[in-house]
Amino acid sequence: MKLYGVAFSPYAQRCLMVARAKGHDLALLPPPPDGDWRSPAYRAINPLAKLPCLDDGGFILPESGPIADYLDAVLPGPSLWPADPRARARAAFAARMVDVEIGPGVSMLLGHALFGMGGEDAVARAMRRVARGLGAIAHFRDAAARWAQDDRFGHADAALMPMLAVCDRFGDPAAIRADAGLAAYRDRALGSDAGRRMAGEMAASFDAFLARPLAARGRIGQ
Ligand SMILES: N[C@@H](CCC(=O)N[C@@H](CS)C(=O)NCC(=O)O)C(=O)O
CATH class of the missing domain: 1.20.1050.10 (Glutathione S-transferase Yfyf (Class Pi); Chain A, domain 2)
Structure with missing residues (x-):
């Protein structure tokens, strides 16, 4: 599982923090091929040309909120949403x-x-x-x-x-x-x-x- 993004991005950190809270360190990578998030190669992955974007074995998901939710659902451990x-x-x-x-x-x-x-x-x-x-x-x-x-x-x-x-x-x-x-x-x-x-x-x-x-x-x- 890898996350396209950069460590200064508050949106990327949201995803990293959720993964870490569930005991998982997510690999953080610059967008391919050379870190340009507007490149055709990255747009082919995420047409929004925004970061972060998750790649979970070919399952691609942009937007930090849905990514955080997905990570919470697929990683083991109690949900990070309150039960009430x-x-x-x-x-x-x-x-x-x-x-x-x-x-x-x-x-x-x-x-x-x-x-x-x-x-x-x-x-x-x-x-x-x-x-x-x-x-x-x-x-x-x-x-x-x-x-x-x-x-x-x-x-x-x-x-x-x-x-x-x-x-x-x-x-x-x-x-x-x-x-x-x-x-x-x-x-x-x-x-x-x-x-x-x-x-x-x-x-x-x-x-x-x-x-x-x-x-x-x-x-x-x-
Ligand atoms: N709503 C998006 C916002 C993501 C966002 O704005 N990311 C910035 C980096 S911190 C970005 O990709 N900026 C490049 C651009 O807008 O061209 C999310 O929650 O992931």
């Missing part, structure tokens, strides 16, 4: 907020930081989008929960934690600090073993990518 229907729905809601609000904001942060896109107010605009999603998660979140929505690590955490790591590096911490419960969650989650591993991998991968001149950032490698 309401808790599960809230976890799915938080993951959805990552997909439709926080992720697009974080993609703007990445576009700006890595490719110089978006203009001077890119970070402020991105963080408004991130704050909207975080605010909704905080509003519906059980403030006593140890993890995002539950007392154990789950899909909402795998989706959210890498986004928080990007905000730490390229965004504005005020959006996270605005809610005390979310701020405490952020510190706990990113301070956990899984959080430190993910954030360390992302930081090293960002450093390597940013060390390249802008013109050489059209492809990714490990």
Whole structure:
């Protein structure tokens, strides 16, 4: 089983974290043939030309949410969704907020930081989008929960934690600090073993990518 992606991608890290939570280390590979995600060779695998994309023995699956779900279903061990229907729905809601609000904001942060896109107010605009999603998660979140929505690590955490790591590096911490419960969650989650591993991998991968001149950032490698 392999995942096309790059370690700085919060979407790839979501999949890696789910696999690791189930005791499996997923191989992370740049898109073929040479790390260019827009190449015809990679488009033949994933016509969306986006990363990550899972290849499980020829079964190809794009999109981090469905990949995370699939990994949870096929890897042994207890599901990372809560058993209680309401808790599960809230976890799915938080993951959805990552997909439709926080992720697009974080993609703007990445576009700006890595490719110089978006203009001077890119970070402020991105963080408004991130704050909207975080605010909704905080509003519906059980403030006593140890993890995002539950007392154990789950899909909402795998989706959210890498986004928080990007905000730490390229965004504005005020959006996270605005809610005390979310701020405490952020510190706990990113301070956990899984959080430190993910954030360390992302930081090293960002450093390597940013060390390249802008013109050489059209492809990714490990
Ligand atoms: N909704 C997608 C988002 C994936 C995404 O935006 N990936 C970025 C890398 S972090 C990408 O492929 N960007 C290249 C592009 O959009 O051309 C998911 O959840 O997997």
